[in-house]
Amino acid sequence: MTRWLLLHARARQVPAAAGAVVVGVAAAALLAQPGGSPQLAAFGAALGVAAVATGLGGHDLALDRTAAFGWPPRRAAHLLLGGAVVAALLLAVGLVADPIAPDAYVLRDVLGLGGLAALGAVLLGARAAWALPIGWSGVTLVVPAGDDHWLSRLLTWPVQPTGTTSATITAVVLGGAGLLAYSWFGCRR
Secondary structure (H helix, E strand, O other): OHHHHHHHHHHOOHHHHHHHHHHHHHHHHHHOOOOOOHHHHHHHHHHHHHHHHOOOOOOOHHHHHOOOOOOHHHHHHHHHHHHHHHHHHHHHHHHHOOOOOOHHHHHHHHHHHHHHHHHHHHHHOHHHOOHHHHHHHHHHHHOOOOOOOHHHHHHOHHHOOOOOHHHHHHHHHHHHHHHHHHHHHOOOO
8 A cells, every 4th residue: 555655646746746835835935924915825825736736647647547446536635635735834834934824815725726726637637737726826916806896806716805705605616626527537638
């Protein structure tokens, strides 16, 4: 079992992704200000899940599909564990420095942007899965978050106040849809 886990981690580029997540979180920690920033939480979460997304596909997708065991639970575990590590590292910044943002922002953003990364893996493949979370968090830097228009609220859900129901629903729907789609279908070839 241990051998399989090591081979799986190496095939999915887990060591490189873990290093990228740590560097991204460290960079976000350096930019953290007292009170935190929703934009920084969104960007830090996007960097973390983008690094995890590069490992959502193996070296040979055809070989993965011929395995004698079911991949959906393993894919789900890989995605959930990656999201948990990203969230834990972003939250741990608050223990040693100024928090990146309140915990609710970080958790909501990792959930929603992680789902976007998983959807990116299904639609675009593992090599381009990073584009959806990075692109969406980039939109939040351009579109004003205070606008009451429904489209503005939808586009800026990662930086909306934590009590905003539509932002939470959007994050949960993206997270759930991404988890289910990636677990069932895997990466695009």
